[in-house]
Amino acid sequence: MMQSKWVLSSNRAILLLSIYILLIFNIGFWSYLFQHVTLKNNVIFWFTVPVLMLAAMNFCMQLLFWPYLHWLMVPLLLLLGSAVSYAVMMQHIYFDANMLQNIMQTNIGEAGAWLTPQFWMWLGITGLLPAQWYCWGVNIHYTKPWYREFGKRIVVIIASLITVFTVILLAYGSYISFFRNNKTVNHLIVPTNFVGAAVKTAYNTYDAHQPLQRIGMDASHQRHGNKRLLILVIGETTRAQNWGLNGYQRQTTPELAAMANQVVNFPHVSSCGTATAVSLPCLFSNMPRQHYQANLAKHQEGLLDVLQRSGVAVSWRDNDGGCKGVCDRIRHLDVRDWAPNLKCNSDGCLDESLLINLHGMITNMPNDAVLVLHTMGSHGPAYYQRYPEAFRRFTPTCDTNQIQQCTREQLRNTYDNTVLYTDHILAEIIKLLQNESGLASAMWYFSDHGESLGENGIYLHATPYAIAPEEQTRVPMLFWANHDFAEISNLDMNCLRRHAHQQEFSHDNIFHSVLGLMDVKTSEYQTQLDLFASCRKNNFNY
Structure with a gap:
């Protein structure tokens, strides 16, 4: 049947x-x-x-x-x-x-x-x-x-x-x-x-119904001497291995190298994650990487909130697709808000657009301030779109976003050109601050994560941290401060240069180090995670 x-x-x-x-x-x-x-x-x-x-x-x-x-x-x-x-x-x-x-x-x-x-x-x-x-x-x-x-x-x-x-x-x-x-x-x-x-x-x-957890409710700040400005430059996808100041075989940071006696380079720095969506919220949170909880970070205030509560003016300028929630409660602008006529693509504009009207913004600051510049940096896979023609110095280049079609040499050349351009942007920020009279100023640059350029067949980033190659987790970091800023913050710059080369640091240090630099008193601050603390005289938090 x-x-x-x-x-x-x-x-x-x-x-x-x-x-x-x-x-x-x-x-x-x-x-x-x-x-x-x-x-x-x-x-x-x-x-x-x-x-x-x-x-x-x-x-x-x-x-x-x-x-x-x-x-x-x-x-x-x-x-x-x-x-x-x-x-x-x-x-x-x-x-x-x-x-x-x-x-x-x-x-x-x-x-x-x-x-x-x-x-x-x-x-x-x-x-x-x-x-x-x-x-x-x-x-x-x-x-x-x-x-x-x-x-x-x-x-x-x-x-x-x-x-x-x-x-x-x-x-x-x-x-x-x-x-x-x-x-x-x-x-x-x-x-x-x-x-x-x-x-x-x-x-x-x-x-959407989760309450916001507030931190640093006891935060306070008192101005000392000249108006103080700290510019945090957040790099994108720049890895330590191709950073000229770290001893890379190519000089990809010639302008910063010319300022070697003014800047402090940190050659041994690790990131909080291997993707912006992880690293950015993590580095601005009070949680170290080993104990970082992304869901908690989404509903908890971070470094910028604590600074603002203490009385420090805080602003964010973005050229990298958003701040991943970090700047939601502070003043923030996208590059297209003030530079609509620049030649931009779907990913963003050239990073020099972040410097437009920056002098005027600094002049109008009412008090001590922290300004964040979120750059496009070396974001892939369209590396060739991250710099102007004048910085196409290493050739031949990979002029496509189909990077697997390019040779290793072409890919490395194109990526190194993005680092050259980042070097230029940072040098321009330092020069701008040097020309600001009566201002105690500093610039602190660090990348959010690194990048793989075909090593062991791996490209780009976002590999799970536990198995991520070092190219994705080691990042460049650089600090510059003028005499007034170092004096107000009690910083011994020579001491800092020695420590920068002798010790290992990470994104875990950023939250507490910025609080220390800006003299923000709060119970959230931990001296042992402040990378400047050992080179700061008479630290008020001791």
């Missing part, structure tokens, strides 16, 4: 479902790849991406596919996946948490304009009919006893993960470059885009 239903094992059902989703629901994603990734220079990428996608999808489906639960999850996945895939395929919509929020807030009129006959036809053919057939025409067979079924599933999960990691290792350069250049492409992949959007929306709803 012929069976009325198609009998499938759980693993076979998951594999067929994964293939169906990849082929039908991800037409929009595949179309995007065909438009943005040529076969000629990306053979390995095109050969491996279907394998990677199928293994990753199979892994995800394994986590959702369980007895009884699958009768609800699979039809729901088919219906929602069909609807979202139509939006991605036909309307080129990037489905993220913001898009989900828009859908939740839409009205009948807006929804009616989107729910066209073509949409309903697509939903019926690719979503409703397969869901109906799954419910009435398929019988899922689970191996008994249960632990054998569980064992088979675990084997498939492990095999899927091994496949994913193997593919990534084989074509790491191609994948890291593609996803860096196409940061929103994940919002085209069904169903991870709408599942991720739902999870993020739920978290954001919860997160």
Whole structure:
């Protein structure tokens, strides 16, 4: 007698479902790849991406596919996946948490304009009919006893993960470059885009109701002598290995080297993270890297809040896509707010734009102040866009954001040119401060994290810290202060130069060192983490 239903094992059902989703629901994603990734220079990428996608999808489906639960999850996945895939395929919509929020807030009129006959036809053919057939025409067979079924599933999960990691290792350069250049492409992949959007929306709803934790409520500051200004220059993606003052084989910091008797270089400094989203909030928090909690940092005040509460004027100028929440409660401006006519691209403007009208801003400071300049620095993969033509000194260069297509020499040359330009920007800031009469001024530069330039097949950054190469965790750091600032802050600059070369430092030192430099009294301050403390005479916090 012929069976009325198609009998499938759980693993076979998951594999067929994964293939169906990849082929039908991800037409929009595949179309995007065909438009943005040529076969000629990306053979390995095109050969491996279907394998990677199928293994990753199979892994995800394994986590959702369980007895009884699958009768609800699979039809729901088919219906929602069909609807979202139509939006991605036909309307080129990037489905993220913001898009989900828009859908939740839409009205009948807006929804009616989107729910066209073509949409309903697509939903019926690719979503409703397969869901109906799954419910009435398929019988899922689970191996008994249960632990054998569980064992088979675990084997498939492990095999899927091994496949994913193997593919990534084989074509790491191609994948890291593609996803860096196409940061929103994940919002085209069904169903991870709408599942991720739902999870993020739920978290954001919860997160929005978390209270802000205040710190340094006892912070106080008293002005001494001339008006005091500390400029913090936050570098982007500049690594210590290519910093000329650190003994790099090339002189990538010639202008700062000419000021060697004025500046203090710190050759042994480690970052808090390997990506801006981690390092920036971390270095401004009162938590050391070993105990840093990103979720807590989002709802806790940081260094700039404490400075502002003490009476120090605080401002932030940005040329790197935002401050990751660090400057939310202080005065902050984006480079485009005051330099709209500069030649900028989608990533930002040249860092010299941060210096426009800086003199006027300094002149108008009402009291002691800390000013943060957040630079674009050496941000990749489009390194060639980070400096003007005059700083294209190391050639040949890699004049594309497809860095895996360039030679190691081209890539290094282009990156070194970004460091040359950073050297120039820092030297210009020092010169500007030197020309400000009656002002006790200092500049402190440090990068947020480093960068990999193909060493061991690794490019760019954001590798998990525990396994990150040293190129991503060692960063340059430089300090300059005029005589008045050093005198007011009781700094022995010669002592500082000796300590800078003899000791190791990290982003953990920044919170407490800035408080010490600006004479801010608070119980949050820890002398042992103030890198200037050992070279400061009569420190009030002792």
